[in-house]
Amino acid sequence: MIEIDNVSKWYGPVQVLRDCTTRVARGDVVVVCGPSGSGKSTLIKTVNGLEAFQQGTIRVDGTSVGDPATRLPALRARIGMVFQNFELFPHLSVRDNLTLAQVKVLKRSRDQATANGLEYLDRVGLLAHQDKFPAQLSGGQQQRVAIARALAMDPVAMLFDEPTSALDPEMVGEVLDVMTGLAQDGMTMMVVTHEMGFARRVADRVVFMDEGRIVEDSAGEAFFEAPQSARAREFLARII
Ligand code: ADP
Ligand code: MG
Secondary structure: OEEEEEEEEEEOOEEEEEEEEEEEOOOOEEEEEOOOOOOHHHHHHHHOOOOOOOEEEEEEOOEEOOOOOOOHHHHHHOEEEEOOOOOOOOOOOHHHHHHHHHHHOOOOOHHHHHHHHHHHHHHOOOHHHOOOOHHHOOHHHHHHHHHHHHHOOOOOEEEEEOOOOOOOHHHHHHHHHHHHHHHHOOOOEEEEOOOHHHHHHHOOEEEEEEOOEEEEEEEHHHHHHOOOOHHHHHHHHHHO
16 A cells, blocks of 8 residues: 655655655554654655655555655545544534545535544544544643544545654553554554554554665564564663
8 A cells, every 4th residue: 555665765865764665555554663863754845745755756545755756645535544632623513624624625515424434423422522622632632632633635645744742641552552453454554653552453554764774664563563673673672
């Protein structure tokens, strides 16, 4: 579903991605981990065209992201992205957060968008909160709404960039539970996270990055049982 081949990226003179190659098969969950500044966010943002890259190719469901002929808004509409800081529209109710992009981007009718959005809101356990504004919800609830909003667009894949890093510890579990359910339902997912318990339970593969390089790309179990590189071993020793 996601094919990343020999991707390199520079910010001015500074190279932040170095010849990155990996695959995310349909229905797989790939966890991306590594030290701060290693390029994890940059890598997943290149997948939906939020960050440009200078070398290599990325294809999502066969569409080339870097190709100037590719319409990025249409591509982005097919790839759900959930960030650390929820990014809900603060001036819109939960229900309107769920429907806006369906109406504007997918041209669904308001009724259709609402029915679809509320189905996903129910799925993340927040149907009763549809009339509230984001500020009236806890961080964990806001992040679940953000996930429901992304799912309402019927994405072919979901990208998560440290979705639980900004949450109080007691709210991390409810968000990881929603993500685990998604994984079990067969969603294709690329997840940047430091939650190694979640990674161990859910990841089909783990990509470990350091200094802009993909240093390891292994089956989930293999990574945790026997990391190949000294850097990954150090990282795991510090984080677990
Ligand atoms: P991670 O998500 O693994 O912490 P990032 O992808 O955010 O790492 O960053 C990778 C590198 O790119 C870091 O050295 C960071 O300082 C640099 N970087 C990120 N965004 C920018 C930017 N907009 N301009 C310049 N450098 C950036
Ligand atoms: Mg990051």
